[in-house]
Amino acid sequence: MPSNSPTDKSLPPGLYVVTTPIGNMADITLRALKVLAEVDLVAAEDTRHTRRLLAHHHIDRPLVSYHEHNEIERTATLIQQLEAGTAIALVSDAGTPTVSDPGYRLVQAAAERGLPIFPVPGVSAAITALSVSGLPTDQFTFVGFPSRKKNRRAEQLADLARLSHTLIFYQSPQRLQAFLDELIETLGDRPAVLGREMTKLHEEFIRGTLSDIIRALDRKGTIKGECTLLVAGAGAAEPLGEEEIDAAIHQAVEDRRAPLSDIARDLAARFNVNRKRIYDQALHYRKALDKK
CATH class of the missing domain: 3.30.950.10 (Tetrapyrrole methylase, C-terminal domain)
Known part of the structure; x- marks a missing residue:
């Protein structure tokens, strides 16, 4: 089991970006458990959630909240602690911190100051x-x-x-x-x-x-x-001919009362053709429909 004894600490100071499970608590690496047991502080997106994870693995470490609503002010405090030689683990509620989760500001600030940053990889959704x-x-x-x-x-x-x-x-x-x-x-x-x-x-x-x-x-x-x-990505279909593209533009104008700019954007992306060419043709069809 990971040890919480201060005499067993061997981590150098720095920021440890620690990946945690996305669901099953067993999906955590041995290194992540060791780091979490030995850091001075754990910065967590939700301290209640992380406390349950640590308790499950018999780890007891000080926790501080670090989430999207306090990350600006909390970053300054954590940087000061890192500069003072503290070992801090950054964790999110699930998966890898900073990937669609808080933490980017802290990592960026630490990198700008030349502070040590250690990735502790693991599961990603x-x-x-x-x-x-x-x-x-x-x-x-x-x-x-x-x-x-x-x-x-x-x-x-x-x-x-x-x-x-x-x-x-x-x-x-x-x-x-x-x-x-x-x-x-x-x-x-x-x-x-x-x-x-x-x-x-x-x-x-x-x-x-x-x-x-x-x-x-x-x-x-x-x-x-x-x-x-x-x-799935776009298929490698044969390029459409001019008549087929024109037919698609005409159908889109008839079916959708959306702004022509939206139709041009969507069809240009779908057919990989010039947006202005789509817009001009759509405008022609819209004027013709308005006259009816």
Whole structure:
């Protein structure tokens, strides 16, 4: 078992970025346990959550909160302690700190001052889901949580639509189904995998197209737990001819009363063609429809 005796401490001072389990408490490395047992202080996203993890592994260390609401002021205090020769572990509630979690400011400030920073790697929800997805793993884009602002999110998805490799998203269960609808509208009904409650008792993977996942979630009703969504990249299809692209523009203008700038952005990303060319043609069709 890790020892909490001060006489057994052998860690040099510095910031230790320690990865913790995403669900199953056994998914933690021996090195992470050793570091957590020997640091002077643990900076945790939620001290209650981290205290349960430490207690499970028979570790008792001082804890201080470090989360998105206090990270600016708390960073200054922790930097002072690091400069004084303290060994501090940075942990988030699950997985790797700073990856879609608080901690970036502290790591950045420590790096700017030339303070020692030690990575203590382990589990990541993104890589965990990717490893069992069955989707291509040679290249992927980790998006994390998409923007909560609808217009910004639409821009993000339009930019991602042309990428040919696997896309990895984090999303809350409350926003998941609406987000799936947006993905289909912008990316098309692609193959995808939803990982939910990974490594926990109710772990589940839903595979199929994006619309298959929507139907599966509809049958479930209430959605609970952390969700990681992987979506296949754009296929290497033969380029469309001018007539086919024009037909798609005409259909989009007829079907959607969206601003022409939105239609141009989405179709330009889908077909990988000039946005102005799409906009000009869409404007022509819109004027023709308005005259009817």
